[in-house]
Amino acid sequence: MTANTPSNLRVPGPTPLPPEVLDAVSGQMINHRGKSYEEIQKRVIENLQYFFQTENDIFLLTSSGMGGLEAAIVNFFSPGELIVSFTIGEFGNRWAEVARRFGAKVVQIKFTSGTAVTKEEVNRVLGSQRGVKGVLFTHNETVTGVLNKISDFAPIVKSHPDKPLLLIDSISALGAVDLPMDTLGIDVLVSASQKAWMAPPGLVMIAVSQKAWEQHKTSSMPRYYFDLTMYKEFALKNQTPATPAVATLFGLDASLKLMKKEGRENIYRRHLQLRDDLRSGIRKIGLELFVSESDASPTVTSIIIPHGVDGHEWLKELREKYHTVLAGGMGDTKGKIIRVAHMGFVGKKDLDEVLVALEKSRQDL
C-alpha cells in the first residue's frame, strides 16, 4: 500500500486515506434523519463491533479523541469518587486532568517516559486502594510509542474487591492492535476515526459494557452534549442526537469495508511486521530507538534525536527536502525524539522511503 499524498504523511493522525475512502468522503450530503443515513450508521456500528471484539453498545460522537475521553469520565462517575490512573505520557496526563476537572479524586501513578506500566505496580497500587470506582489506562501512548499490555492488567482490575470499571484509551491503537474488549472485560473503550481506522478526523467511537451502564445511572457529573443516555435513545433509530460528521461517517464506512476484507488478524500481523522492520532499519542506519523491544508500539516508533542535531531542523529538512512528514516529541519528550507513525493505510514501501529520508537528512545535517 502506498498513500496517494504529495508527501509521505507519517504523523500519528490524521493518517493518509486510501483512494476508496477519499472517494467516499467526497460524496454528496444526505439527510441524517433519513433511511440511507440509518443504514450506513447501522453497518458501521456492526463492523466496529467486529474490530472492538464486543457485543456491547458502541456510539459515534462527533468530536476529536479528547471528547471521547471526556465522555468516558462524565458518564460514569460522580464528583468526589476515586479514579486510579496509570499514565506513561502526555495523553494519559490529559485524561487524568479531565477526571480532576470534573471533580473526581484522582490517584495518578506516573511511569518514566518511554516505558510501559508494570503488572507489579498495578498490583501494588490497587492492592493499597479502597473505594476505587474506575481505573484508567492508555493502551498506546502516542507521545512515546509505548504499548501497554492491557491483557496483563485487566485481571488485576477485575479481581479488585471494589469491582471498579476498567476504562481504556485506545485512540491510537484500536483497529491496528488486538484488544478483545469482551474477553478482557473492558468496560469503556474509546477510539477515534483519524488514527488506525483510515478515516478523516471527526468521529469518536465509545463502547460501553452493561456494568458501565449500571454505573451511568447513578453518576452525577455534569454533561449535556456527551450524555450517553441520549445517544442510546437515538441509537434505537440508528441515529445520533446531534448532527453527525456525515462525511467522516462515509469515510469510515468505506475504510471498515477495506479492513474487513483484509481481516482482523492480517491487519494486526501487518502492523507488527512493519514495526519490527522499521525498528531494525532504524538501527541499521545508526539511529537509536527510544523504546525497548518489549514495550514498542505497533503503530508509532520514536527515534532519539542524535547529539548535536536540532530536532526542529531535522523535521524541517525531512519535510522540505524529502517530503516526509514526521512528528516531534510532546511534553517531556519535546526536543528529545522524533516520531514515525505507521497505523492504518501504510505498507513496507512507505516505511522504506521514511528510512531513506531519515538516513539522507541525517547526513545533510
Ligand SMILES: Cc1ncc(COP(=O)(O)O)c(C=O)c1O
Ligand atoms: C492516545 C491518545 N489519546 C488521546 C488523544 C487526543 O485525541 P485528539 O487529538 O483527537 O483530541 C490522542 C491524539 O493523538 C492520542 O493519541
